[in-house]
Amino acid sequence: MTATTTKAEKRTRASENTVDTIPPLARLFPLGLQHVLALYAGAVAVPLIVGGALGYNSADLAFLISADLFIAGVATIVQSVGFWRFGVRLPLMQGVTFAAVGPMIAIGQEHGIQTIFGAVIACGLFMILIAPFFAQLLRFFPPIVTGTVILIIGLSLMRVAAGWIMDGSTGEHPGASPINVAFAAGTLLFIVLIERFAPAALARVSVLLGLVVGTLVALLVPGMTHWDAVGDAAWFAVVTPFHFGLPVFEFASIISMVIVGIVIMTETTGDMIAVGEIVDKPVTRRQLADGLRADGLGTVLGGMFNTFPYTAFAQNVGLVSLTGVRSRYVATMAGVILIVLGLIPKVSAIVEGVPRAVLGGAGIALFGMVAASGIRTLAKVHFNNRNVLIVAISVGVALLPTVSPSIYEQFPTWFQLIFDSGISAGAIVAILLNLLLNTDEMRRKGASDSEISAHDAVRGPAAAAIMHPDAEERPASH
Template identity: 75%
Template sequence: MTASAQTERRPVDRIPPLRRLFPLGLQHVLAMYAGAVAVPLIVGGALIGMGELEPGDIAYLISADLLVAGIATIIQSVGFWRFGVRLPLMQGCTFAAVGPMIVIGGEYGITAIYGSVIASGLFMMLLAPFFSRLVRFFPPIVTGTVILIIGVSLMDVAAGWVGGGTGSDDFGDPLDIGFAAGTLLLIILIERFAPPAIQRVSILLGLVIGTLVAWPFGLTDWSGVADSAWFGLALPFHFGLPTFPISAIVSMCIVGLVIMTETTGDIIAVGEIVDEPVTPRRLADGLRADGLSTVIGGVFNTFPYTAFAQNVGLVSITGVRSRYVATFAGVILVVLGLVPALGAVVEGVPLAVLGGAGVALFGMVAASGIRTLSKVRFNNSNILIVAVALGVSLLPTVSPDIYAQFPTWFTIVFDSGISAGALVAVLLNLLLNSESQQRRFGGSDRDVSAHDAVRGPSAPAQADRED
């Protein structure tokens, strides 16, 4: 393709040269890796305790997860027919499904988990065109609030990484926190003093340099590399043919609604960051891709898939809008899924170093939400929408057991601060920004389009950092 043809393309459709594509894609993988493998580790560990799996099956679950995450990312970013939003989004297993899957595994066995995952994926594909029409309920006051909630909610994950891993015996070790702070400072210095070409991979450089410095201190662990196979292929229905208990299917379909709500927020957020309008049709294509990826996950013995919000922050902080960066990252995930030893190398990155990068990434997501909200006319109603939605979203973060005595269907929705906050923001906007309320306050935020709400640091600055 000629240089002039590349220039005529929209930034989201441009393909960076390979010398830039590899490091840009790799830092997306590093930013999401810990979150990507967390779900198979948690669910797999619970199933081992129930006698449904053997300890050696965890490695298989991780390889299958990385393989399908890569396939799901490629489907979402490249797209085919009516599948894929064609934006720079990374896909991974959702945490919203962890609790229900453990309950299903204990009640009906592991094959029921995969049967309910497949059923929920089909449900999501069928519902996508109807759910996408809800995009009109996401004006800037809602969109900005949801993006802010996504960033703030993820800080709980970043804090766990900064401390060296939630639940570890030496959590909060000053050495871990020091390396997290050092990694964050390094990223900031690169962003301030390095040339634009280096700034684009500031997160990657922070992670690599932080890992190398942490090595002599014993914070890295590559012991699993020697024990890992150099090739492994996930096979369909490895643990047996799926079963389909009705109650398990209903439970996972509720999870599917939560996934679609979270993905809607992520798609709108990244669409605004890369200056691409998200139409109902485009949103439906993205939600449909989530459903297809979830079906593939059930077939290959892994779990439901959704867009990863931490990578939305990476798109914002690097200013690189090409969807093919995510595509290349998907290819890397596929390779990691097929070569478990490489996955073990990536796994050696210290959590504290990853936490330093996570503070910057998740903070950028929250800042993008604030930028969107800066376009909103803040009357008392809109202030109340942001305040209540943000407050509700933080309840399960600051008090994880607050909904422990509620039924499962309730906790599936409200234990996720993102889905709870999004639901509250939409409902309060409908209640407080009705036509009568708009007349009372002389208009609403609806005169500000979601398309104009976020354009990055500035249009010229964003363009300077494009490939």
């Protein structure tokens, strides 16, 4: 009798914790807020990086952050709730991708921010159109390519962290001041201590806590914090489309962003497959296409509303696993919170006032984690001489413009827009080298097997779901 009761209770609890279950508001709000906290530091970093590189003032940076948060909320709701053929309908959070930072800075410095937004809109439309066919293209993105690209993203962005520690210096000053280095090191040390000694729930937001504590300490040092814009910022404002002018569509810039779009779709596919496994709802090929369309729609909206390309945030996939909460409506609530934050400019102005040295310390951890994710993917690769060569040459080519920013100054503009970004250059080289050196292996595996191995997250029922779009409707055979 007791065993029967226990089994019944387990079935009841399982039925109350499904992807389509809506938790009570008392639980829904804190669970959604937790996702926002895990995403926030990474979400606001991209507008700060791009806006700072283009020389925008505090008011414009605050607007970029507001627009970013607003569209991140909209994109998250589309992905989690879904409508028609848009949205994977799983607990996924959407945020601006780091993969686009290098190309966007290159485009913005050459042509202006309107061209960035034009390229972003074109990239989003490309993603929507190609989504149904992308599963057949995944054989070109095995772990050797995706791991190398993610590693390059993290390494390339370290120059941004160094610039923050130098207080945004672009070469006018001989180096970082000792006080800036001290704040960066202190912030980084605090993040490490949180990861080591804090409970798991706090460790998930260690970067955000590092930013908060570093900023509070900086208040004690005159001149470290600059929050003059907070008083002038409104409590409420609508994020208007085309705030910086109508988008400009330039061919080479669009090609550069389309490459980023392919990387985004690869990352999102891995995240969707992983979260499907975690919540015991394997992703079908049709769901995969719907999720990629939602990525494209979020990116189109980003270009229209003065922000950038969107992708699924991997740290939030980990949070789903950590909490064990499967409801997609938790992500929906998080999207609502992001929209509200985007409509309160004072919040954005406060974020923009965080000392650059503190951001630099957090950036080392944040970008280092991105690089480490690439290494983790590469750890699953069999490193024969050919694969070693693919990684070595791709990383080497990618770091050339990072260690020597003027290396391609004598080349045509279209070439610079693609290869001045180490991320774009490294991705192209990794794809081409893999096609050249691993052609025989790709033929042996076949397209379907390559789809599965490319993301290393599909096993058992999920593999069947990807190879057979209607697999989730069939009874299990084991």
